[in-house]
Amino acid sequence: MDQDTLAPRATGFTRHGPEGFEGMRKAGRLAAECLDMLTKEVRPGVETQKLDDLAYQFILDHGATSATIGYRGYRHALCISPNHVICHGMPSSKTLKDGDIANIDVTVIVDGWHGDTSRMFYAGEPKVKAKRLVDVTFECLWKGIEVVRPGANLRDVGRAIQTHAEGHGFSVVRDFCGHGLGKVFHCPPNVVHYEQYTDRDGITHTAPDIVLEEGMFFTIEPMINAGKPEAKMLRDGWTAVTRDKSLSAQFEHSIAVTEDGYEVFTKSPAGLDRPPYPAG
Numbered sequence: 479m480d481q482d483t484l485a486p487r488a489t490g491f492t493r494h495g496p497e498g499f500e501g502m503r504k505a506g507r508l509a510a511e512c513l514d515m516l517t518k519e520v521r522p523g524v525e526t527q528k529l530d531d532l533a534y535q536f537i538l539d540h541g542a543t544s545a546t547i548g549y550r551g552y553r554h555a556l557c558i559s560p561n562h563v564i565c566h567g568m569p570s571s572k573t574l575k576d577g578d579i580a581n582i583d584v585t586v587i588v589d590g591w592h593g594d595t596s597r598m599f600y601a602g603e604p605k606v607k608a609k610r611l612v613d614v615t616f617e618c619l620w621k622g623i624e625v626v627r628p629g630a631n632l633r634d635v636g637r638a639i640q641t642h643a644e645g646h647g648f649s650v651v652r653d654f655c656g657h658g659l660g661k662v663f664h665c666p667p668n669v670v671h672y673e674q675y676t677d678r679d680g681i682t683h684t685a686p687d688i689v690l691e692e693g694m695f696f697t698i699e700p701m702i703n704a705g706k707p708e709a710k711m712l713r714d715g716w717t718a719v720t721r722d723k724s725l726s727a728q729f730e731h732s733i734a735v736t737e738d739g740y741e742v743f744t745k746s747p748a749g750l751d752r753p754p755y756p757a758g
Contacts, residue, residue, distance in 0.1 A: 556584055694734065
């Protein structure tokens with residue numbers, strides 16, 4: 479591809495060239511480095527607002543911008559989602575407790591490009607079931623990523639994730655999904671993490687039939703519950719929790735479709751892609 483942005487397809491995806499790849503590598507690396515920095519800070523007793531403050535300063539110190547501050551009225555650089563919080567948990571004066579698991583999600587803007595990623599963290603020593611959920615969720619992320627290539631279908635991504643999660647007795651959250659990104663934070667299409675399911679009303683939902691092409695950028699970010707897949711929103715309008723109060727876990731990477739496969743923009747430069755992380 480000899481130009482940066484090629485014509486959008488009917489799918490809603492924009493296809494990018496070399497300039498886009500370089501921009502996303504820089505943004506993705508910084509987002510990953512922000513989470514690397516936090517690995518030594520997540521411990522029992524830490525206020526989630528302190529983690530947010532650290533991330534905000536880190537982003538500023540590196541000449542970047544937080545994509546989430548001011549986004550639809552959101553006021554934080556991070557989303558921090560412990561235990562039964564599925565996603566979009568808001569930092570506050572609440573502290574993490576020994577045994578908690580928590581997802582931390584960050585998006586930075588570098589030269590107009592968005593690096594969007596999240597990882598799970600342990601505060602202290604979690605229970606065996608919690609560790610198993612986190613491990614399977616990490617595996618689900620990579621099951622989805624590893625099928626990405628030109629000619630593959632987004633349904634292949636959803637099938638790989640759903641099959642692995644349900645094969646281990648867990649469920650896939652259906653109310654939230656991955657998304658296209660680049661110089662826009664969220665753009666079409668939705669990247670769902672299932673192939674197909676039937677809801678309580680007997681209606682069958684199937685993942686979009688979208689063929690992947692070189693130069694497409696999007697996130698894969700499976701949210702996996704230890705119990706049932708249903709979610710509910712809290713009154714703050716952001717925080718989503720499991721309806722049955724079961725544990726939930728999530729990992730997220732920003733990726734591209736390449737000529738012969740995929741490129742992950744948000745892998746940890748320090749190899750800190752999953753817990754447990756080395757002590758600070």
